[in-house]
Amino acid sequence: MAEVELRRISKMYGGQKVVNEVSARILPGEFFVLVGPSGCGKSTTLRMIAGLEEISTGELLIGGKPMNQVPPSGRNISMVFQNYALYPHLTVKDNILFGLQVRKVDKAEQGKRLERVAEMLGIAHLLQRKPKELSGGQRQRVALGRAIVSQHPICLMDEPLSNLDAKLRGHMRTEIRRLQQELGITMIYVTHDQVEAMTMADRMMVLRDGEVQQVGKPLDVYNHPANLFVAEFTGAPPMNTVPAIWRAGDQAGIEVAGQHFLPLPMFHGSKDQTPVVLGLRPESLQPALEGQSVDASCQFPVTVQGVEILGSETIVEFTVGDKLWKAKWNGQWHCKRGETMHVHFDPAQVNVFDGETGKNLAVTTN
Amino acid sequence: MGELRAKWKVNMYAWLLLLPSLIFLLLFTFYPVIQTFILSFHQADLGSPEPFFNGIDNYKQMVEDEVFWKVLTNNIWFAIGTVPTSVALALGMALFANKALRGKSFIRTAYFYPTVVPMIAVANIWLFIYTPEYGALSHVMEWFGKGDMNWLGDQKNVMWAMIFMVIWKEAGYFMIFYLAGLQNISQELYESASMEGASSWTVFRRITFPLLMPTTMFVSIIAFTNSFKLVDHLVIMTKGGPDNASNLLLYYIYETAFSFWDQGMASALTIVMVVLLLLVAAFQFFGMDKKIHYN
Structure with a gap:
């Protein structure tokens, strides 16, 4: 069983807590992504799981067994490092076989596994080369090969794609995902790139300053961000937000920048005049075309500040309150700067966050 | 055009x-080397007012000279005694100084300190250490009932005494190169190895040592040339004695040139030394270089 369980795991450096009581249960065969901005403690968490970093408090269980005191090699884990950690003086073949040689695996078995891995990753023709004779993508494959050849049920990856160019990164994303599914490995993957998290993960954990912000399936996290931080971290461009005020009374709703009033019947409990933050995804804001019948309260005029036409989609910028918002529209929209347009949105896609704590007022989980 | x-x-x-x-x-x-080369085919001693060409007479004499062979053998033993040991010791000290959690800078300073002491001062310090009866070493040896050993006056011991002192003097210097080399090895490599459960010996043998080979190569060439170059201590401690037991090639050249004033012979000896050093350096560079991984 390759289940990994983190029970209130913390890491202290001196007096500073860099990881604060992180808990998670990662199921066998799951692709679990730790995501967050740099310095959020995601790599430290991963290194604690690997055993490269001591766990200050909390408990780590792998396959139900406590692992806090077990050295890295006893945890049944393989790891892919950010800079691949290939031995520069060894050939690709020796790099891949290093672990097996150390563990004195039978020679014939070594050969068999090497052949399979080389074929799986398409690196059979590179086996006699040294790492410096390889391209970035090839090195990445060798590092993957080294992790796979050990046949450990759990694999950890620490930002493995950050050294590759954008195109190759997209390619490797699918490849890593494919390998993980084919081999049925439990994968714990660290990245700062929310796109990687969204596209690869079965479940993702968003971290900030060592604290868990949200754990869940990528789409759940995207559609129902637990707080303002998660909302602004996910999505490209991220969620648009603007400070607003909650108005209770006969007609409850939100007042934005003292001008626009949006009736929202679904929130309860908030007092009149509570400061809140209104959030809307860029793709939730669509152009209101003439002749289209939309509720007037879900529509507002904007002055275009900037336009980015990306071919298949167009990003239109405008200000709401004192914030710059972006809307993402399909197709090519030739808007001009200074032009006034009407945009509308579906009230069901509105997110409202607490003005002080940043908590999503609609999400009642956790 | x-x-x-x-x-x-x-x-x-x-x-x-x-x-x-x-x-x-x-x-x-180049100019001095060529001049020396030319002079080595001349008779230029106190007996000849003008140097005159005498073919390979100097070299012939040299081959027949017992002292030359003795000095050359001494020097080879001196090299064999100092080079591998000081290099190995330097590597060991660097590994330790790199790992040490407490007193890192103190350890480094302590190891490096002999390097900054001039060789002349070192020779004087060790002259006292090796002094029979009231020297520091003799005091220690007294506990074992062997306080009467004459380290520098005995033909059997003098070379060992010199080798020991030079290792002490040099290892700290070579350690600095190893420390730099160690810091160039990515920590990720060690972490990766620890994930595989490699023992520290395996890690050293398969990762650290091969990746330090460029440093080892460089340091051993320096150590080897030093074993031919370092003769300051002879002036203070033994003057090559007793009976040339501690004499080295360079000091013999110096004596030939400036005590016996035989410039022709000294030139011939110099050429032998230069060729010897070139041969070893060439072997190290062209023979071993191919097996070394450079980043």
Whole structure:
């Protein structure tokens, strides 16, 4: 069983807590992504799981067994490092076989596994080369090969794609995902790139300053961000937000920048005049075309500040309150700067966050 | 024509850029070597007012000279005694100083300190250590009932005493190179190895040592040339004695040139030494270089 369980795991450096009581249960065969901005403690968490970093408090269980005191090699884990950690003086073949040689695996078995891995990753023709004779993508494959050849049920990856160019990164994303599914490995993957998290993960954990912000399936996290931080971290461009005020009374709703009033019947409990933050995804804001019948309260005029036409989609910028918002529209929209347009949105896609704590007022989980 | 001119111009720049170092090389390296080479075929001692050509007489005499063979053998033993040990010790000290959690800078300073002491001072310190009866070493040996050993006065012991002192003097210097080498090895490599459960010996043998090979190569060449170059201590401690038991090639050259005033013979000896050093350096560079991984 390759289940990994983190029970209130913390890491202290001196007096500073860099990881604060992180808990998670990662199921066998799951692709679990730790995501967050740099310095959020995601790599430290991963290194604690690997055993490269001591766990200050909390408990780590792998396959139900406590692992806090077990050295890295006893945890049944393989790891892919950010800079691949290939031995520069060894050939690709020796790099891949290093672990097996150390563990004195039978020679014939070594050969068999090497052949399979080389074929799986398409690196059979590179086996006699040294790492410096390889391209970035090839090195990445060798590092993957080294992790796979050990046949450990759990694999950890620490930002493995950050050294590759954008195109190759997209390619490797699918490849890593494919390998993980084919081999049925439990994968714990660290990245700062929310796109990687969204596209690869079965479940993702968003971290900030060592604290868990949200754990869940990528789409759940995207559609129902637990707080303002998660909302602004996910999505490209991220969620648009603007400070607003909650108005209770006969007609409850939100007042934005003292001008626009949006009736929202679904929130309860908030007092009149509570400061809140209104959030809307860029793709939730669509152009209101003439002749289209939309509720007037879900529509507002904007002055275009900037336009980015990306071919298949167009990003239109405008200000709401004192914030710059972006809307993402399909197709090519030739808007001009200074032009006034009407945009509308579906009230069901509105997110409202607490003005002080940043908590999503609609999400009642956790 | 234009092309030729352009080419000439580029070459001209190259030569101009090389000029400063070229001047010094010619003046202080190639010219003296050539002069020495020429002089080694001349008789130039106190008995000959003008040096005159005598063919390979100097070399013939040298081959028949017992002292030369003794000095050469001494020097080879001196090299064998100092090079591998000081290099190995330096590596060990670097590994320790790199790992040490407490007193890192104290350990480094302590190891490096013999290097900053001038060889003349070192010789004087060790002269006292080796002094029979009231020397520091004799006091220690007294506990074992062997306080009467004459370290520098005994033909059997003197070479060991010298080798030991030079290792003490040099290891700290070589350690610095190893420390730099160690810091160039990515920590990720060690972490990766620890994920595989490699023992520290395996890690050293398969990762650290091979990746330090360029340093080892460099350090052993320095150590080897030093074993021929370092003779300051002889002046203070033994003057090559007793009965040339501690004499080394360079000190013998010095004696031949400036005590016996036989410039021709000294030149011939110098040529032998230069050729010897060149051969070893060539072997190290061309023979071993291929097996070394450079980043």
